[in-house]
Amino acid sequence: MKKNHPFQLNKEQMRSYGYQVIDAIVDHYQNEKNKKPVSLATRREMDNLFLEEVPKKEHDFEDVLSSVLNDVMPKSNIPSHPKFYSFVPGPSNYVSVLADTLATGFNVFAGGWMGSPAAAEIEIITINWLLKIFKFPVKKGGGIFTSGGSMANLTALVTARRQLCGDDFSDAVIYISDQAHSSNIKAIRILGFKKEQVRVIPTDIEFKMAINKLKNAIAKDKLNGLRPFCIIASAGTTNTGTVDPLNEVALICKKEKIWFHVDGAYGGAVMLSSRGKKYLKGIEKADSITIDPHKWLYQPYEMGCLLVRDFRWLNKTFSEKPEYLKDIEGNTSEINFYDHGIQLTRRFRALKLYMSLKTFGLKTFEEAIDYNIRLAEETEEFLRNSSHWEIVSPATLAVINFRYNPVDKNYTEKELNLLNQKISEKITASGEAALVTTILNKMTVLRMCLINPKTTHEDIRETLRQGLEIAKDI
Numbered sequence: 358m359k360k361n362h363p364f365q366l367n368k369e370q371m372r373s374y375g376y377q378v379i380d381a382i383v384d385h386y387q388n389e390k391n392k393k394p395v396s397l398a399t400r401r402e403m404d405n406l407f408l409e410e411v412p413k414k415e416h417d418f419e420d421v422l423s424s425v426l427n428d429v430m431p432k433s434n435i436p437s438h439p440k441f442y443s444f445v446p447g448p449s450n451y452v453s454v455l456a457d458t459l460a461t462g463f464n465v466f467a468g469g470w471m472g473s474p475a476a477a478e479i480e481i482i483t484i485n486w487l488l489k490i491f492k493f494p495v496k497k498g499g500g501i502f503t504s505g506g507s508m509a510n511l512t513a514l515v516t517a518r519r520q521l522c523g524d525d526f527s528d529a530v531i532y533i534s535d536q537a538h539s540s541n542i543k544a545i546r547i548l549g550f551k552k553e554q555v556r557v558i559p560t561d562i563e564f565k566m567a568i569n570k571l572k573n574a575i576a577k578d579k580l581n582g583l584r585p586f587c588i589i590a591s592a593g594t595t596n597t598g599t600v601d602p603l604n605e606v607a608l609i610c611k612k613e614k615i616w617f618h619v620d621g622a623y624g625g626a627v628m629l630s631s632r633g634k635k636y637l638k639g640i641e642k643a644d645s646i647t648i649d650p651h652k653w654l655y656q657p658y659e660m661g662c663l664l665v666r667d668f669r670w671l672n673k674t675f676s677e678k679p680e681y682l683k684d685i686e687g688n689t690s691e692i693n694f695y696d697h698g699i700q701l702t703r704r705f706r707a708l709k710l711y712m713s714l715k716t717f718g719l720k721t722f723e724e725a726i727d728y729n730i731r732l733a734e735e736t737e738e739f740l741r742n743s744s745h746w747e748i749v750s751p752a753t754l755a756v757i758n759f760r761y762n763p764v765d766k767n768y769t770e771k772e773l774n775l776l777n778q779k780i781s782e783k784i785t786a787s788g789e790a791a792l793v794t795t796i797l798n799k800m801t802v803l804r805m806c807l808i809n810p811k812t813t814h815e816d817i818r819e820t821l822r823q824g825l826e827i828a829k830d831i
């Protein structure tokens with residue numbers, strides 16, 4: 358074939374390669390359950406497998422693809438596997454996989470209105486759906502899709518600082534609980550706040566931000582001439598699924614004119630479910646909310662989202678209007694998302710949420726989230742009634758923390774910590790399930806995050822049986 362450009366493939370090659378890729382993805386979906394969710398390897402093993410000089414000559418695509426399918430993919434964990442309980446699973450869904458493929462295939466530029474009026478409009482529309490679900494003002498409110506929750510939290514804090522502090526933020530103080538996600542501390546550091554400008558508020562026995570301690574800290578800071586500026590509350594901590602007392606934080610923020618940011622990257626999704634939304638009462642009073650569709654809204658990576666009560670805040674924070682962009686500036690009703698966030702060139706993330714919501718309908722999402730919440734509650738019930746396991750933090754927004762602590766033995770706390778650590782390590786090393794530990798009140802506990810709608814009671818029972826087998830041999 359005569360090539361018109363260096364990257365040209367003929368139509369038959371394009372089709373054939375494409376079908377091979379889709380077939381591989383479909384096979385992965387079909388066989389997922391028979392694969393092991395965890396795959397560990399050392400740097401040395403990976404170097405042995407992949408290390409090479411930059412390839413100067415061409416290779417057959419099919420050889421490249423088969424080495425990727427044989428070596429790269431199997432050496433990756435499977436976050437959508439029904440027995441991947443750890444960290445936060447990534448259940449994903451196939452329609453959104455296709456949407457991402459389309460967005461990449463057409464290489465849609467979702468930075469500005471001119472790049473794609475339709476991409477901008479679909480981002481506006483899906484953001485409006487979310488605004489409505491989160492009971493934010495739809496006309497006045499706004500938002501933007503980001504790469505993930507970390508980026509949404511960072512975008513929120515930049516916006517808050519711009520609105521409340523302007524350029525001088527040397528006396529501004531941020532309040533955050535000891536259970537808040539590390540990405541918030543990271544964002545605070547990126548923004549150049551000093552350690553002395555952050556108050557880490559202890560949590561109560563249920564891992565909620567202790568309101569009395571929060572009020573004390575704010576009062577002390579004011580007495581010291583500092584400016585309480587932002588409270589970051591969690592709507593579903595990653596560790597235990599705990600929701601901070603949102604209504605009480607909202608009252609404090611209103612009275613003290615403090616920015617109210619809710620990090621709902623983990624739990625925000627339950628607003629889509631009739632069973633779940635009661636847990637997030639008060640979230641609608643926030644100034645900004647982070648949600649993370651690539652977690653419990655079943656989207657493939659990467660997709661986070663920031664919602665704000667007033668869309669102009671984003672524009673005031675991020676619009677630069679440099680000369681070379683002037684010609685393509687739309688009118689005010691035509692949104693350029695490069696003016697609403699950090700990125701200029703952006704992929705078309707909204708498409709996957711749009712296509713999956715349209716295809717499956719909101720009701721399917723609602724039922725899936727309800728199922729996840731129920732699965733965790735029923736698992737709690739099962740564990741509570743067993744003579745081997747003990748609940749440490751009850752099922753909360755589909756997260757449950759428990760430990761091996763048989764009723765007929767009298768292990769010390771130290772022994773229990775060691776035992777549970779071993780159980781987790783051995784299960785994970787077997788590859789059969791991803792079940793890691795976390796530390797709660799100095800206890801090493803096993804944590805299950807059950808946001809995968811494919812996970813069944815039988816999966817969980819199998820993993821627990823494996824845990825007991827391991828415990829017997831320790």
Ligand SMILES: *Cc1c(COP(=O)(O)O)cnc(C)c1O
Nearest residue numbers: 505506507508538540595622623
């Ligand atoms: C996962 C998570 C984040 C970070 O989100 P990424 O998408 O991983 O960047 C932030 N906050 C909470 C509560 C989370 O669970």
